[in-house]
Structure formats: C-alpha cells, structure tokens
Amino acid sequence: MTQSATPGKLNPLNLKAIESQLALCPSLPSLSSINKALQGLLHAEQRYSAQISEIIRRDPSLTSRLLRLVNSVYYGLSTPVNSIEEAVFYLGMRQIRQLTMVTPIIEDFQRLTRQCNFPWRDFWQHSIGTAILTREVMTAVQAPLDDSDYVAGLVHDVGKIVMAWSFPDHFAEIHRLALEATRDLTEIEIEVLGMDHAELGALYLERHRLPELMIRTARFHHHPEKAGEHATIVASVQIADLLLRSEKIGCSGNYLPVTSEQCLAADGWKVLFPDAQEEEQSMARASLHRSLERLPHILEGLV
Numbered sequence: 001m002t003q004s005a006t007p008g009k010l011n012p013l014n015l016k017a018i019e020s021q022l023a024l025c026p027s028l029p030s031l032s033s034i035n036k037a038l039q040g041l042l043h044a045e046q047r048y049s050a051q052i053s054e055i056i057r058r059d060p061s062l063t064s065r066l067l068r069l070v071n072s073v074y075y076g077l078s079t080p081v082n083s084i085e086e087a088v089f090y091l092g093m094r095q096i097r098q099l100t101m102v103t104p105i106i107e108d109f110q111r112l113t114r115q116c117n118f119p120w121r122d123f124w125q126h127s128i129g130t131a132i133l134t135r136e137v138m139t140a141v142q143a144p145l146d147d148s149d150y151v152a153g154l155v156h157d158v159g160k161i162v163m164a165w166s167f168p169d170h171f172a173e174i175h176r177l178a179l180e181a182t183r184d185l186t187e188i189e190i191e192v193l194g195m196d197h198a199e200l201g202a203l204y205l206e207r208h209r210l211p212e213l214m215i216r217t218a219r220f221h222h223h224p225e226k227a228g229e230h231a232t233i234v235a236s237v238q239i240a241d242l243l244l245r246s247e248k249i250g251c252s253g254n255y256l257p258v259t260s261e262q263c264l265a266a267d268g269w270k271v272l273f274p275d276a277q278e279e280e281q282s283m284a285r286a287s288l289h290r291s292l293e294r295l296p297h298i299l300e301g302l303v
C-alpha cells in the first residue's frame with residue numbers, strides 16, 4: 001500500500017508509519033504520576049480530610065471542579081456549598097479521591113486536543129461516565145475495588161485522543177464518516193487510518209510504559225474475553241461503555257446506536273458471570289440502571 005497521500009485523498013498507513021508518528025505524540029505526565037497519587041490517597045480516611053482539603057485548595061482548577069460537582073449533585077441545597085471542607089463532607093473521600101485523579105488527566109488530554117474539531121466536552125463526559133460506571137459494575141458483581149478500575153475506565157478510549165493529535169486529517173475524516181451513523185467506528189478507523197483506536201491507544205500506553213491494566217483496557221475494551229488476567233475490569237469497562245452509549249450520555253465518537261439487546265448480549269457479561277447466573281445478572285443490571293439515571297447530573301458538574 002502506498003504511503004504518499006494524493007492531494008485530497010487520505011491513505012491508510014502501515015504499522016511502521018503509525019508507530020513513527022506515534023513517537024512524536026507527547027507523553028501525558030498525569031498518567032505516569034497516577035499510580036503514585038493513587039497510593040498516596042488510597043488509604044486516606046476521613047481523619048485526613050483537613051490535609052486533603054489543603055492539597056485541594058492549592059489547586060484552583062480542582063477546587064472549582066469540586067465545588068461545581070458538589071453543587072450540581074446536591075442541587076437542592078438552600079445555600080450553595082462554598083468551602084472545600086463542606087464539599088469533602090458532602091462528597092466523601094471516595095469521590096474526592098476520584099476527582100483528584102481525574103482532573104490532571106483531563107487537563108493533560110485537553111491540552112493535546114485543543115486543535116481538533118470534535119465534541120470533546122461530550123467525550124470527557126463519556127470517559128468520566130465510563131470510569132464512574134465501571135466502578136458501579138464492579139460493585140454490582142462484588143469484585144474487589146482499589147480505584148485502578150476507575151482509571152481504567154477513564155483511559156479506555158485514550159486512542160481517540162492520541163489519534164486526534166497524531167493523525168488529525170485521518171481523525172477528521174473518520175469523524176465525518178462516523179457521523180453518518182451507519183457503521184461501527186472501529187471499522188471506519190481501520191479503513192481510513194489502518195488501525196482502530198483500541199490498538200492505537202494500547203501502543204501509545206505501551207510506549208510510555210504505563211501499567212499493564214491500562215494497556216489491556218485500551219486494547220481489549222471491545223473484546224474483554226481476550227483480556228486475560230485483567231478480564232474482570234476490562235469486561236466492566238465494556239459494559240459501562242455500552243450502557244452509556246445506549247443511554248446517549250456523553251459522546252464517544254461512535255454514533256452507531258446501541259440497543260439494549262446489544263448491551264445484554266455483550267461478551268463482558270459472560271466474563272463477569274461465567275456460569276450464566278441469570279438472577280444475579282438481572283440484579284446487577286437493575287442497580288446499574290439506577291446509577292445510570294443519576295449519572296447525567298454528576299457529569300454536568302464535572303465537565
């Protein structure tokens with residue numbers, strides 16, 4: 001296949017061409033520091049909340065995000081929440097921890113994607129929504145939680161950001177075709193660029209030596225049955241991703257509608273419930289639907 005683009009026509013690229021372009025894509029410092037941040041805050045209990053408040057106060061963008069979040073989640077409060085301590089009280093440590101992880105990643109990502117014409121705000125809602133819902137899926141199937149599931153959900157579509165930065169013309173053409181909503185995004189990506197966002201994201205994360213869990217989530221989030229040792233988290237990400245798309249919360253860039261039958265038939269369920277426990281599955285689904293209803297409110301406050 002020829003690599004030289006004829007004017008006005010884009011050619012798909014081979015692996016070597018993709019990799020050399022990918023090498024120019026800057027690393028995201030937030031992703032490398034995330035494990036450290038996780039460790040530091042992981043065991044923080046309520047008694048540390050004064051310390052946490054102090055850390056938050058030093059970061060103006062985190063502060064405003066936090067206050068926006070608490071005021072939109074608790075929108076019925078007679079007086080809006082204005083102080084960090086109050087916000088910490090209302091949201092609890094878990095949400096604060098998640099927010100401290102999310103904010104730098106999103107800001108890094110936003111710097112990368114400034115130039116491209118794409119509904120990025122809706123895309124952040126998709127990414128954060130997937131992170132929140134991945135946690136809910138893990139809870140519903142009683143899988144152990146350690147916050148890494150949250151990060152996995154957040155970065156599952158990192159390949160789209162990398163694609164927008166490294167291959168802006170291909171990315172724009174893919175978005176144009178995706179808007180027709182007649183074909184799946186990955187099919188269009190392979191046709192136009194020569195690689196889909198899942199593989200591209202995984203190559204990028206590998207290049208920057210990020211944890212295996214993130215790499216596998218990026219690579220296999222459409223095929224969690226192939227994810228090996230991290231299959232439970234990756235399957236939870238797949239379910240979260242499909243539920244958000246079927247409920248049209250945020251925008252992943254994949255405009256092909258997802259039906260509830262497709263959500264039910266996802267391979268992720270087989271990974272999470274290998275023995276086809278019907279009753280447990282439907283209980284898990286019912287609790288997920290309650291979470292889905294709350295989600296748009298939370299996302300409005302966050303992004």
Ligand SMILES: [Fe+2]
Nearest residue numbers: 156157197221
């Ligand atoms: Fe995806």
Ligand SMILES: [Fe+2]
Nearest residue numbers: 156157241252
């Ligand atoms: Fe997604």
